[in-house]
Amino acid sequence: MNNKDSMASVGVAAEETSVSVTKAPPSGKEPAKITREKADEILNAIKAIDGGPKVLKLYMDMCARCGTCAKVCPIYYGSDEKKYNPSLRSDIIRNIYKKHHTISGRLLGPLVGAQDFNPDDLGKWVEDSYSCTGCRRCATYCPFGIDNSVITRKIRGILDKAGLTPETMQKVVDISLRTRNTDGASPEAFKAAIAFLEEEMHDEHGIDVRIPVDVVGAEYFYVPPSGDVLVNPEATMGLAKVFHVLGMSDKWTMSSTCFDGANYGLFTGNDADMKADNKPYVEEAKRLECKTLLMGECGHAYRIMKMIMEPAKWWGDLPFNIINCMEWTADHILKGRLQFDKSKNSQPVTYHDPCNFGRSCGITEEPRIILNASCADFREMYPNKGENWCCGGGAGLSAMDDILEFRMKVSGRKKLDQILETGAEYVAAACSNCKRQLSQLMEYHKTGVEVGGVHDMLSRAILINGKAAERQQY
Amino acid sequence: MDSFSFIIGGILPYVVVPVFLAGMIYRFRSWLKAPQPGKMTLFPAGGSPFKEVLAETLFFPSLFKGDRVLWVFAWFFHITLALVFVGHIRVFSTMIDGMLMKFGMTSDGIDSMSSISGGAAGILLLATGILLFVRRLIIPRVREITGIPDFLAPLLIIAIIVTGDWIRFTGHFELEQTRVWTASLLTFSPIIPADGMFLLHILLAQALIAFIPFSKILHFGGIFFTQALIKRS
Numbered sequence: 001m002n003n004k005d006s007m008a009s010v011g012v013a014a015e016e017t018s019v020s021v022t023k024a025p026p027s028g029k030e031p032a033k034i035t036r037e038k039a040d041e042i043l044n045a046i047k048a049i050d051g052g053p054k055v056l057k058l059y060m061d062m063c064a065r066c067g068t069c070a071k072v073c074p075i076y077y078g079s080d081e082k083k084y085n086p087s088l089r090s091d092i093i094r095n096i097y098k099k100h101h102t103i104s105g106r107l108l109g110p111l112v113g114a115q116d117f118n119p120d121d122l123g124k125w126v127e128d129s130y131s132c133t134g135c136r137r138c139a140t141y142c143p144f145g146i147d148n149s150v151i152t153r154k155i156r157g158i159l160d161k162a163g164l165t166p167e168t169m170q171k172v173v174d175i176s177l178r179t180r181n182t183d184g185a186s187p188e189a190f191k192a193a194i195a196f197l198e199e200e201m202h203d204e205h206g207i208d209v210r211i212p213v214d215v216v217g218a219e220y221f222y223v224p225p226s227g228d229v230l231v232n233p234e235a236t237m238g239l240a241k242v243f244h245v246l247g248m249s250d251k252w253t254m255s256s257t258c259f260d261g262a263n264y265g266l267f268t269g270n271d272a273d274m275k276a277d278n279k280p281y282v283e284e285a286k287r288l289e290c291k292t293l294l295m296g297e298c299g300h301a302y303r304i305m306k307m308i309m310e311p312a313k314w315w316g317d318l319p320f321n322i323i324n325c326m327e328w329t330a331d332h333i334l335k336g337r338l339q340f341d342k343s344k345n346s347q348p349v350t351y352h353d354p355c356n357f358g359r360s361c362g363i364t365e366e367p368r369i370i371l372n373a374s375c376a377d378f379r380e381m382y383p384n385k386g387e388n389w390c391c392g393g394g395a396g397l398s399a400m401d402d403i404l405e406f407r408m409k410v411s412g413r414k415k416l417d418q419i420l421e422t423g424a425e426y427v428a429a430a431c432s433n434c435k436r437q438l439s440q441l442m443e444y445h446k447t448g449v450e451v452g453g454v455h456d457m458l459s460r461a462i463l464i465n466g467k468a469a470e471r472q473q474y
Numbered sequence: 475m476d477s478f479s480f481i482i483g484g485i486l487p488y489v490v491v492p493v494f495l496a497g498m499i500y501r502f503r504s505w506l507k508a509p510q511p512g513k514m515t516l517f518p519a520g521g522s523p524f525k526e527v528l529a530e531t532l533f534f535p536s537l538f539k540g541d542r543v544l545w546v547f548a549w550f551f552h553i554t555l556a557l558v559f560v561g562h563i564r565v566f567s568t569m570i571d572g573m574l575m576k577f578g579m580t581s582d583g584i585d586s587m588s589s590i591s592g593g594a595a596g597i598l599l600l601a602t603g604i605l606l607f608v609r610r611l612i613i614p615r616v617r618e619i620t621g622i623p624d625f626l627a628p629l630l631i632i633a634i635i636v637t638g639d640w641i642r643f644t645g646h647f648e649l650e651q652t653r654v655w656t657a658s659l660l661t662f663s664p665i666i667p668a669d670g671m672f673l674l675h676i677l678l679a680q681a682l683i684a685f686i687p688f689s690k691i692l693h694f695g696g697i698f699f700t701q702a703l704i705k706r707s
Contacts (some may be wrong), residue, residue: 003586003649010613013692050504051508052508052509052510053508053510054505054508054510054699054703055510055700055703057504057508057702058505058696058699058700060503061501061690061691061696062690062692062693062695062696062697062700063614063693064690064693065619065620065621065624065690066537066541066544066548066616067541067544067613067615067616067619067703068537068541068544070615070616070619071540071541071615073541076615080614082613083616085615085619087619088549088618088619102688103688104688104689107652108688110621110622111622111623111626112622112623112688112689113621113622113623129624136516139516139704140516140536140540141536141537141540141541142536142540143530143534143535143536143537143538143540143548143693143697144693144696144697144700144701145516145530145697145700145701145703145704145705146700147514147516147704148515172566201696259646279481287522289521304515307512307513307515308511309512311511311512311513312511313514323622358517359516359517360515360516360517361517362515362517362518362519362520362707364517364518384517385517385518386516386517403533414701
């Protein structure tokens with residue numbers, strides 16, 4: 001599979017749903033005049049911040065306006081236009097909150113930065129909130145740990161309630177809620193794709209490497225992003241090979257109805273959608289009686305499961321634990337159970353830490369263990385891990401082709417420089433969103449750099465019965 | 475004693491202190507009360523959250539990584555502010571003098587130490603305060619997010635520092651006056667020092683104290699909450 005094909009790795013959905021490519025920001029069109037009730041609803045949503053979440057309330061009260069967030073923001077790095085300053089974006093609702101909810105704001109107004117809500121600004125709200133990639137880099141460097149992505153998400157959530165979520169995003173949510181995957185693929189299509197992957201692996205190794213589907217009682221239930229099955233499937237093949245080598249092919253399963261951890265409710269700010277998208281996966285995990293939910297190479301999917309759904313106890317206590325497939329594989333590599341022929345991956349390879357894995361979940365060493373084991377020339381890009389720069393397509397932006405120019409020239413600018421500095425010919429990113437953004441970025445700037453996943457590299461180099469894959473034409 | 479100084483030194487303290495306490499209690503309570511579903515952890519994490527929050531509060535390591543120049547200004551400004559705050563205990567009570575005397579220091583020795591360290595702190599605080607303000611004016615990314623309150627707060631603080639430095643560096647200010655004033659406030663029979671610059675200094679300081687719970691200076695309380703949330707693993 002070449003870069004051109006993998007550009008669709010967020011999925012067919014993104015291709016299907018993208019509206020005509022324009023240079024206009026995501027708002028594109030002026031939102032219709034909103035009604036009085038809608039305006040009140042928006043105001044009430046801002047006032048409701050008083051009831052939590054705790055972080056949001058604190059962020060309303062305590063920004064010292066030191067400008068550190070702008071210095072470390074990938075968007076502001078790409079273009080220092082005023083509207084890209086994270087602190088000003090957050091002021092969209094902070095000023096209104098102050099006006100209506102603080103004694104000082106009511107009494108002193110602009111003296112304390114309070115401003116009233118103006119429905120005419122909503123178009124700007126859409127544009128501004130959909131030009132933040134939610135990478136949380138600002139929070140890493142902010143002396144107070146203020147996470148502007150939380151405020152961005154709140155703005156998006158308010159817009160969503162008013163029906164102002166950009167069409168490209170809303171379609172992904174709708175398809176996912178209807179079909180349980182962002183590609184809109186049927187169980188039959190999924191099974192056909194799996195059969196194809198098993199054939200591929202047979203061609204590569206001359207033996208059967210199985211990918212079990214819908215097996216009740218399997219120990220591990222693997223949930224990748226659907227792109228890792230349908231569009232850019234080497235990662236799933238890689239994981240299947242790991243199970244095979246360990247003699248555990250009968251210990252894992254995928255589900256023909258739940259094969260996409262992607263959950264755009266996180267990006268539109270709609271908590272109800274996020275839960276509705278998540279619920280069938282937890283139910284399926286229970287139905288399959290798995291002991292471990294093995295999340296694939298999808299940053300935000302893992303974050304929702306591990307850092308949000310589980311600790312917030314959306315569905316009570318879970319009868320299974322949640323880990324990531326990179327943790328699982330890295331553990332077996334460290335224990336010496338997997339062997340590789342590094343010469344299969346002789347080109348220089350670097351790793352891009354997806355924000356949702358690195359900063360938000362602390363999965364940083366595991367992908368490096370896998371890449372170091374399977375690649376001859378692994379190179380770090382700097383800064384990395386928790387301090388890595390965003391690919392420029394976070395928070396769902398990479399699915400929005402109506403802002404392609406913005407992503408290629410502004411939000412992805414720092415990442416482009418970073419990748420080129422390494423001299424790598426392959427960038428591994430454990431995230432479908434990052435992969436789509438990076439593929440487009442590499443193509444747009446004609447770098448010739450290949451973009452793929454982590455287990456993809458493993459798949460090409462892992463030894464089965466002492467032999468690595470006979471490389472097929474991907 | 476004219477009525478003007480009576481208002482500043484004899485009435486305002488009874489307004490400002492309750493406003494400050496009530497405001498801060500209100501803030502802290504509302505922060506404690508708000509629920510936080512899900513985790514906000516930022517990695518790398520996994521050490522002791524208590525130690526990490528303490529480190530953030532004392533040394534600003536995140537800012538150190540993010541903006542080295544600002545760190546130099548901000549850290550020296552805040553650490554000096556903390557020292558000046560501690561130094562001001564001497565202004566209000568003889569407690570510190572008593573302690574130091576137990577360690578064998580003479581009254582003159584304490585005075586000259588206070589004069590050197592307090593003087594140095596007063597200069598450093600003014601210098602870093604001005605540097606922070608100038609930075610705000612000249613760096614576009616900071617200038618463009620600076621609103622009226624972001625000008626008012628530093629100007630107020632700089633004015634307090636200037637009046638404080640004035641008192642320290644122009645002639646000798648007898649601390650006995652302020653100690654009497656403090657004691658008299660506690661017995662609700664205020665005796666107010668008759669010194670114009672001192673009155674201006676405490677007027678501005680009281681304005682700042684009353685302003686804190688309603689301003690961005692709240693960051694000095696909020697930091698414990700926000701940092702704790704991102705440091706816990």
